[in-house]
Amino acid sequence: xxxxxxPGALRNPSAxxxxxLKLRKIDHRELPSDVSPRVYVAAADRSFQNAxxxxxxxxxxxxxxxxxxxxxxxxxxxxxxxxxxxxxxxxNGDEFGDHIFSLDDREISEVFIHSFKFAVxxxxxxxxxxxxxxENALARPRSVSIKDLVLLGSEDPLxxxxxxxxxxxxxxxxxxxxxxxxxxxxxxTPRYEDHQGLFVNRSxxxxxxxxxxSSDISMLDGxxxxxxxxxxxxxxxxxxxxxxxxxRMLLPKERRQLAIVLVGLPARxxxxxxxxxxxxxxxxxxxxxxxxxxKYRRLKHGCTxxxxxxxxxxxxxxxxxxxxxxxxxxxxFSWMDAGGQIGVFDATNSxxxxxxxxxxxxxxxxxxxxxxxxxxxQSIIDRNINLKIQQSPDYADQTDYNVxxxxxxxxxxNYEKVYETVDEGSYIKMIDTVTGQGxxxxxxxxxxxxxxxxxxxxxxxxxTPRPIFxxxxxESMYNLTGQIGGDPPLSDAGEQYAIQLASFIGKQLKSEVxxxxxxxxxxxxxxxxxHIVRFPKVQWRALDEIxxxxxxxxxxxxxxxxxxxxxxxxxxxxxxxxxxRGESYLDVIQRLEPVIIELERQRAPVVVIAxxxxxxxxxxxxxxxxxxxxxxxxxxxxxxxxxxxxxTGIQEKRYKLMEDN
Numbered sequence: 001x002x003x004x005x006x007p008g009a010l011r012n013p014s015a016x017x018x019x020x021l022k023l024r025k026i027d028h029r030e031l032p033s034d035v036s037p038r039v040y041v042a043a044a045d046r047s048f049q050n051a052x053x054x055x056x057x058x059x060x061x062x063x064x065x066x067x068x069x070x071x072x073x074x075x076x077x078x079x080x081x082x083x084x085x086x087x088x089x090x091x092n093g094d095e096f097g098d099h100i101f102s103l104d105d106r107e108i109s110e111v112f113i114h115s116f117k118f119a120v121x122x123x124x125x126x127x128x129x130x131x132x133x134x135e136n137a138l139a140r141p142r143s144v145s146i147k148d149l150v151l152l153g154s155e156d157p158l159x160x161x162x163x164x165x166x167x168x169x170x171x172x173x174x175x176x177x178x179x180x181x182x183x184x185x186x187x188x189t190p191r192y193e194d195h196q197g198l199f200v201n202r203s204x205x206x207x208x209x210x211x212x213x214s215s216d217i218s219m220l221d222g223x224x225x226x227x228x229x230x231x232x233x234x235x236x237x238x239x240x241x242x243x244x245x246x247x248r249m250l251l252p253k254e255r256r257q258l259a260i261v262l263v264g265l266p267a268r269x270x271x272x273x274x275x276x277x278x279x280x281x282x283x284x285x286x287x288x289x290x291x292x293x294x295k296y297r298r299l300k301h302g303c304t305x306x307x308x309x310x311x312x313x314x315x316x317x318x319x320x321x322x323x324x325x326x327x328x329x330x331x332x333f334s335w336m337d338a339g340g341q342i343g344v345f346d347a348t349n350s351x352x353x354x355x356x357x358x359x360x361x362x363x364x365x366x367x368x369x370x371x372x373x374x375x376x377x378q379s380i381i382d383r384n385i386n387l388k389i390q391q392s393p394d395y396a397d398q399t400d401y402n403v404x405x406x407x408x409x410x411x412x413x414n415y416e417k418v419y420e421t422v423d424e425g426s427y428i429k430m431i432d433t434v435t436g437q438g439x440x441x442x443x444x445x446x447x448x449x450x451x452x453x454x455x456x457x458x459x460x461x462x463x464t465p466r467p468i469f470x471x472x473x474x475e476s477m478y479n480l481t482g483q484i485g486g487d488p489p490l491s492d493a494g495e496q497y498a499i500q501l502a503s504f505i506g507k508q509l510k511s512e513v514x515x516x517x518x519x520x521x522x523x524x525x526x527x528x529x530x531h532i533v534r535f536p537k538v539q540w541r542a543l544d545e546i547x548x549x550x551x552x553x554x555x556x557x558x559x560x561x562x563x564x565x566x567x568x569x570x571x572x573x574x575x576x577x578x579x580x581r582g583e584s585y586l587d588v589i590q591r592l593e594p595v596i597i598e599l600e601r602q603r604a605p606v607v608v609i610a611x612x613x614x615x616x617x618x619x620x621x622x623x624x625x626x627x628x629x630x631x632x633x634x635x636x637x638x639x640x641x642x643x644x645x646x647x648t649g650i651q652e653k654r655y656k657l658m659e660d661n
Contacts, residue, residue, distance in 0.1 A: 021068045021120065021121070022066070022121040024062075025116060031085070037085055039056050039081055039083050041056055041079060083118070258342045259358075261355070261358055261369070261370050263348070263349045263422050264374065267408075272463070272649075283621040285589070288343075290344045292346045292347075296324040300320075303394050303396065307408075307411040310414045311414045333366070349370075355370065371427070373430050373434075374429060374430065389401065395407075426445040426446055427445070428454070430458060457597065461601075465645065466603060469607040470608050470618060472636075472638075474501075475494040477489060479494075484554060485545060486552060486553050487523055489524065490527050493658070494524070498531050501609075504657055505532050509535070512605055518539075518540055520539065520610050521544055522611075542595050545613060548579045549582025566579075566580065589627075592614065615641075617630055638658035639654060640655040641654050
């Protein structure tokens with residue numbers, strides 16, 4: 001029976017439970033001074049027919065943090081919220097979005113309000129008006145994603161557990177819970193309806209939850225830190241801000257540098273993983289360098305060592321290999337002293353003795369995380385051996401393949417005799433994950449913002465060969481007039497390119513059934529994709545063109561005349577320049593990270609139809625281009641760039657489908 005409350009209002013005000021909400025801006029962009037968030041509250045089973053009747057003002061309790069000043073009683077375990085921003089230049093309307101939160105435990109989520117990212121913390125309030133303590137709230141078992149771990153940025157070691165099959169976990173003693181834990185990778189891919197014109201709207205950062213970890217969150221010690229004031233955080237933008245955050249949360253000041261030390265038998269994909277991880281971290285703006293000990297060995301001792309050189313009982317060979325490992329470590333430390341942040345140390349490091357040597361050398365210099373790659377799939381091992389013999393400088397002068405194969409297998413057997421898996425220190429173990437079809441990732445004593453991102457990246461990478469096609473939208477009306485930004489339609493030439501592109505993609509992917517087409521939310525990209533049939537179309541807000549702020553719709557000539565200081569600032573540093581109330585290239589890189597993660601996770605071809613600044617940033621990731629080069633990468637109109645991803649690395653082809661007018 002209706003209680004007579006206005007639509008959308010909370011029912012049963014005498015109920016004995018309530019909620020307290022905290023909202024913290026985690027977006028790198030600044031809110032205008034006169035803009036503040038508002039929240040509308042309703043029971044989960046009620047709609048917002050009259051949202052204003054349930055409008056609640058939030059009290060600012062920090063520079064970027066707001067809180068409801070009182071709790072509101074509810075009669076069920078779930079509450080519906082809408083968030084908005086009020087202030088000059090902020091309009092309501094379709095920016096509203098409903099968010100339903102459970103009150104069964106403390107809930108931490110991300111929401112986007114007018115494209116700004118916020119962290120939301122929901123707490124339950126008991127009948128006596130006292131909030132549930134954090135210890136009690138967090139003691140309840142719940143499911144947490146790797147994205148949550150990165151968001152939390154806990155500085156204490158995380159203990160997490162799951163199984164590959166997704167089965168529930170068995171309660172363990174506190175001592176057992178502090179040991180290493182396994183994370184099962186999810187081999188499934190998104191299922192799309194297969195018909196033309198279907199669009200799945202992807203807001204910035206809203207990647208699908210690819211991984212769930214059954215965990216007892218009571219193992220998270222200390223304050224979660226979502227509402228801490230960070231006035232002393234270094235000022236930075238975009239990917240540089242991410243680096244500043246990681247430095248703040250990763251380690252104490254004297255140990256901010258990080259060494260990722262590879263561990264594994266030959267032909268297990270160590271160098272492939274090291275190169276890929278290095279490329280990802282560089283793209284995010286972290287100063288990262290790959291140190292391959294094999295190169296040091298060849299420089300010091302040549303390329304002709306026989307398999308006996310790698311025997312564990314050959315003390316002369318062991319000493320020689322330790323010597324070059326120490327040389328590589330010393331070079332890495334010197335590089336870190338000069339400002340380097342993350343060193344990726346690539347070698348077998350197959351014994352505890354070698355790893356203890358590394359830990360001793362790294363004392364008071366950097367934090368060490370071991371990254372072990374374990375592969376038990378013989379077909380993958382055989383393929384890696386074949387590639388090793390074909391590509392390694394160790395066998396460049398050996399013309400007889402069978403002789404080289406025999407030598408390499410003997411070398412591998414020498415390593416296998418003394419191999420000891422990692423069980424010391426901080427480590428990440430990748431066990432049979434390379435195909436993306438299952439496997440495990442085990443982590444131990446991994447904590448902090450940056451290591452969390454590294455784990456999330458590794459969970460989503462694999463070696464399945466597939467193409468990624470990058471192309472700008474067809475020529476737009478703004479391209480003809482020289483205006484920037486906006487949401488213009490295509491010109492006649494742009495319409496012609498849309499037809500040519502559909503024909504090209506149809507031929508290239510004629511045998512594919514699981515490919516997908518990704519566009520931005522702007523009409524010039526969706527119009528360019530219009531004629532492509534058979535494949536679902538997915539819209540990403542993260543793929544929208546760089547936000548030109550108050551310069552939107554202007555030409556560069558107009559900017560030079562009306563805002564000469566802005567024009568000059570952009571000319572001097574296109575990478576870091578941010579349009580007034582808009583974005584910089586570093587901002588674009590930061591919002592594209594979920595797109596990169598999803599591209600890495602995909603096992604089928606993807607066609608990305610986007611904009612110049614966005615495609616420059618994506619291309620720079622695959623081509624491992626320095627950040628400073630991104631604003632100057634050539635991505636012409638009416639051209640398709642094919643990126644072929646696979647075990648051998650990245651190959652590129654370009655197709656000019658139409659000549660520009």
